[in-house]
Structures are given as structure tokens and as C-alpha cells.
Amino acid sequence: MSIAKVGVSRLKRKNKIGITTGEKVYYFVVNLCLAVFFLLILGPLINIVASSFSDSDAVGKGKVLLWPVRPTLEGYAAVFSYKGIWRSYAMTTFYTVAGTLLNLAFTLSAAYPLARRNLPLKKPVVMLFMFTMLFAGGMIPGYILLKNLNMLNTVWCMILPGLISVYNLIVCRTFIQGIPTDIEEAAKIDGCSDIRYFFSIVLPLSKTVIAVLALYYAVGHWNDYFSAWLYLTDSKLYPLQLILRTILIQNSFDPESVTTEENILGNKSLQDLLKYALIIVSSAPILIAYPFAKKYFMKGVMVGSVKG
């Protein structure tokens, strides 16, 4: 046996000894802590799914734990027959799709020139954007602006005020700055214009960051309730989150929206069941997208954190 081999085998033995004694306790404690935390997070989530598939009597009597009791689709039927939910679902889908497309168009078109190395006046424009992260006019001046633009109670007030998130702009700019300048020089020599360079080279190379931004913006629109609360009074334009608020938090049901034969208005158990099903229905798009989108979301955190 050579000296090196002796060294390795001794190391291995030492390793094993370490694991069998104190380390074992360490790993046990770590896994125990994590398991408790894991269950504390998973428990409520599973309980909500289980409740949503249970029957209203079991929910009303407080019998559901982590598995549906007498499984039915009663709750989902109640959600489907509630008119206001579907209109607002459609509105939210519209705000999310249209809003995200405009967000991307504006963010990319601002990020591209600001990512250039030597653009005159770049610094002041960047400062102009960055300053808005530190100071804002506030709630009322924003409200007065939309009022003067006649945008209150239109779809525009849901889309325009948040058109560019400066944080996302910085993420996007950092990414575009990473595209090697050689490509640009080569393209320029071949007579490629700035506009063509943007569309045929920068955009295709930025697919990752576009996915990251699209997801961030889309989730923002889907979950947005603040702008609707401030700027909308016309219930036809209400997004899902406002309807969710009246039902889930204020516990009030609109008699005109109820079309089902069963009278949901007087039935507390059914109301509770509907709430569980509604939580699932309203979060479904995000939960379905989550497994596929997770890595992009995480990338967003990383790119953002590089810039502090």
C-alpha cells in the first residue's frame, strides 16, 4: 500500500467515524427542524385543497383535516355558478396579458439603449429612472393625475401607472450588458442598424431575461388589488382580487351573482366551502405555472441581487 492510499483510507475512516457520532445528532436535529417547518407550511395548504373537495356539511362542522371528507365538487360548482367571479376572472386575465405585453415592450425598449456602453446622456436618464425608486409623488397626486387624464374607471388605470418597474429595468439592463460587444461590432460592420440589431440579435439572445420579466410582471398583475381598489368604482371592470376581497375577507355575497338553485346566501357551510374552492380557483394559474417557472423566478432573484 502506498503512502497516498494509506492517507485516503485513513481520511475515509475518519469521515465515517465523524458521521456515526456527533454528526448524526447534528443531521437529526437539522432534519427535524426542517421537517417541522415543512409541515407547518404544507399543512394549511393541504387543508385548503382537502376542504375545497369536501362536502359543505363536513366543512361547516369543522371535520376536514388533510384529506377530503365525503369528496364532492359542490364547492367548485358554487364557484362556477357565481357570476361576478367569472367576469372578474376574465378581466384579470385581460389585465395580465395586455399589461405584461406592454410592460415588456416598454422595459426592453428602455433597457436596450441604457445598456449601451457609450450613449451620450445615458447617465442622467438612468438617474432619472433610479430616483423614482427613492421618492414618489404619493397616493393622492397619482390619483389626481389619473383623474385629470380621464383614466379613472378605465382599463388604462390598471396598466399604465406601473408600466415600467425600475427594479425589473435594472435586471434587464444588467442582462443585456452581458451580451458580448464583439457581436455588435460584427453586425455594425455588416451594416446592421440599431433597430435591426435590437430585433434580430438582442431580443433572441435575451429570451431568459424576457421570461423572468414576463413572469414577474404577470404575477404582479394577477395579484394586484391596490390599483383597482384606488382607481375603479365600476364593478364591470373589477379584477378577481377585488371580488376575492369581498367574499374571502368581508364575507359578503352579492345576491345578484348567485344563480344556483341552492340558496348560498343563507347557507354558512356552503359559503365556507365556496371560499376554499375560490382560493384554489383564483390561485390555479400561478400554481400550475409554478413548477415550470420556478427556475426563472429564482434567476430573477440572483440577477437582481448582483446589483444590490
Add this chain to the structure above:
Amino acid sequence: MYLFLLLPVVWLLIFKYWPMYGAIIAFKNYRPADGIFGSEFVGLYNFQKFFKSVYFERTVVNTLALSLYSLVVGFPIPIIFALLLNSVRSKTWRGWIENVTYMPHFISTVVMVGIMMRVFDVYTGLVHNVLEIFGIRWTTDMFIGDKNFRNLYIWSGVWQGTGWGSIIYMAALSAVDPQLHEAAIVDGASRWKRVWNIDLPAIIPTITITLILRFGSIMSIGFDKVFLMQNDTNIAAAEVISTYVYKVGLKADSGMQFSYSTAINMFNSIINLIAISTVNAISNRINGSGMW
């Protein structure tokens, strides 16, 4: 090139800078008929009015209480969580923990508060149902009264944000050179000692930056969640500056006091600006690099 910038900059000027100009109504007695420029100038009257009102102390105390509480609880927990998760050896188990703990981050605030109201429901909530198995009657309505408001706000934040908040530390931990660990093993360092002497020092820079940012936003508690959790019984603990700005400004029954609301808003923004600038200057001195 400038063509690309044209629309974004026009948007920026209209939607971000015009409201900053509009904020001068804080020094005026704004009436829609007179417009922003034409309204009567009243100097610091609106600010003085706020400083003298009982809501000044109440909203500032509530805002600070919530952010300090969340600093003490919500700041260290993701760090501890990341350190623990980083020493998990099974890839599958680790993947499960990540997938489940990151998920609540994407739940909307409305649904989040809705879930809290479901889980803590006195008759049908999960807490009630579980305790019933052990024969314990759950009778506390967490949403009634101001006693539980802060706990509920902070710990639901921990529930929702710990996993996501740990990502940034996990990234720093994954950058640790494995040779350091190997060397430490050869020297006989236990796993715990390696966490303490290798992993923790490796994420200290990240911790410093996030801590600094936290201090910069010490006076800004977002509107959404607090507002959704408010009710008549907990308002004494649940009125923070941002919700009060809304209340005096846009809530029909408190008089639509545009100028007064803007003054309170501006007071808060200026404090935030001072906080973040101070913190940035300190960071410049310590790390040699600030945020800008």
C-alpha cells in the same frame, strides 16, 4: 437609439415626475376647481396639523412596531433556514423543502389574508379542527381585538416569505469553495463547527447588505396586507401611516382631504429617503461600496 427611449421617458415624466410636481399640494389647500397650481398656498399648515393630531403618534408607533418586529423575527429566520437547508444531504428531500417553502411567496395578499381567516376560523378552521382531536376547544378569534394583530401580521409573513427570502443566502452558500469544507474535515471540525466557521462567514456580506436595506425601509410598511387585515376592533394597532394616508385622502366618509393626505405621505417619503440615504452612506463607509 433615442427613439427607443422616447416612449419610456415620456411615460416616466408623466406617471412618475408629474405626481412629484403634484405633491406640492401638500403645501396648499387643494381644491379640484382651482387645480394644483391655482390652489391657495398654506405653507406647512398640513404638516403641523398632522404632528399635532393624535394619529401622528399612533401611526408612527404602529409603523415602527411592525417593522422592528419583522426585523427581529423575519430577518434572521430565512438566514437560519438557509444554513439548515444547506446542510441537508438528500437531494430529493432538499428539493421538496424548496418547492413547498417557496410556493407561498406567489399567493396574493388578498388570498393570503383569506387563508389566515380560514385557518384560524373559530368553528371550521384547521387550528380548531386539529385541537378538537386533542379535546381542546379553540375559542380565540385572532382577528377580533388588537392583541393578536401584530403577531398575526408578522408570523404570517414568516410563513409566506421564509423560503423565498432564503434564496439569496442559498446562492451565497453555494459559492462556498468545497475545499474549505474538505480541509476542515481533515482537521477534524464537526459539521456544526463548519456551519459556524465556514458557512456563516461566507454569507456575512449578503446579510450585511440585506440588513442595510431593511433599515432603509424601516418606516415603510406596505398598504395592502395591513389594510386587508384591518377591522373596527383592531384599528388601534393596525393603523399605519400608509393606511392612514389612504383613509384621510380617498375614503369618502373621512372627507377626501387631498392636501392633508399628501402632506402625511410626503412626511413619510422624506423619512424613508433620509433613512435609505443614511444607510447607504454607512454602507459606503463600511463596505466601500454603497447601493449607488
